[in-house]
Amino acid sequence: MVIVADNIHIMNPMVAKAIRDLDPEPIKDIAGRCEDAVAEIIDINPGPLPKNGEKGMAFLVEAVQEVTNLRLSLDTGNPENLEAGLRACQRKPIINGFSLEPRKLKEILPLAVEFQTDIVGFLLSPDGQVPSNSEERLDIALRLVEEAERAGVSLERLIIDPIVVPIIWEDGCRQAKEVLSTLKLLPELLGFAVSTIVGLSNLTSGSPCQRKRLLLEEVYLSMLAESGLNMALLNVFHKRTVKVARICDSIIGSRIFSWAEI
């Protein structure tokens, strides 16, 4: 499982302040620690960036690239900010991402073609809503594939995000199960081994207790791996979660198991 660090996120007050001050040091520090924590990709989520968004996104990309050669994932729905980030990238990043929302199809998806990047496709309805079950997710996946092909994105560049929702939602447990079903059914439905990603921390949004959050995330990550998930966006500073991903790779994938590693 490819581990994508979600640590450079606007919700982290240090990141927010660094963007405001255009101070690269805190960003470089986090990025370096992400690499040390064996992240393979670093996601950059600057939030909506109401002011100087393009400058802010380029600043973040440049700061991260000062300390690491890791691949980046540009996590924004703003096409102008995204394009500024893409232009600042020294290596091909991932665009995270597009959906069936008309504006995303029109303004985000073509950037994946122009910059020849991989792109995450969210299984959301055209009005940005979370599907209610696996069947709806699979239907949306088919339409995303169609849209990607029509735009000229080759399918090996597509990464599907089935959308994990908070477990505290009224139907949160059922949705967690529907995501697992979706992952299991996607390859057969699409006829190819599509890459998949989820944002793990979405599951535990709104919980005040870190210990409980981590335990729930670890259990669900194990189930996701067993269901075929390829990539996980998670906090790489949570060491036990990273160990769980390693164990999953040994049982499900081809990683050699080592007691020393966990």
Place this chain on the structure above:
Amino acid sequence: MVIVADNIHIMNPMVAKAIRDLDPEPIKDIAGRCEDAVAEIIDINPGPLPKNGEKGMAFLVEAVQEVTNLRLSLDTGNPENLEAGLRACQRKPIINGFSLEPRKLKEILPLAVEFQTDIVGFLLSPDGQVPSNSEERLDIALRLVEEAERAGVSLERLIIDPIVVPIIWEDGCRQAKEVLSTLKLLPELLGFAVSTIVGLSNLTSGSPCQRKRLLLEEVYLSMLAESGLNMALLNVFHKRTVKVARICDSIIGSRIFSWAEI
């Protein structure tokens, strides 16, 4: 997922001493604590009991029944000791269990008919070896079902154990994955929703580090649940493992999720 406590086990020195002394107090203490830890079934594994085996098994059953009404699982391959345990049971226990080994078919399986109990069938070859993959396990499962039917055991009384092996075995990781595949394929192959159980601690036999053992067991338990496992034999005094089982029940089963419970 039904939690079966593996705590009354000959490998626990307190249990071994209590059997030697025929002292019920330590057994009663453990059994009471298993119930407090929300075990639903208590497994009794007295080991080979070379001397006074029948007396020892009956002693254990009686001691446990003094403090709890929980269902018991009699975990012995010795038919005489098993029968003594069965006679001592006030409620119908589970026989744990039989396999294609000729002696087990001849001397253990008929006891499930005589005492009208559920019985665990191990997916082991007729010479007691662990199958090398899922295909072999499924073939053995079909033969176990045939033998059970021929003996007169109704199939809803059968509980399949696909045999978890230590991850440190040369092919331990692959075997762990084969067990997951077996669990997923069994219902379709057999044509009914067969009950399944594994001994979770088998996975981590031989590891000196408790923290690492527990983490590996928790990850694998989550994967097992996702693959359809119904029952897990585990140490119920490991509170976090029990919490993992609860989380699995909320995501995969119908248990209502509660942050307070984990």
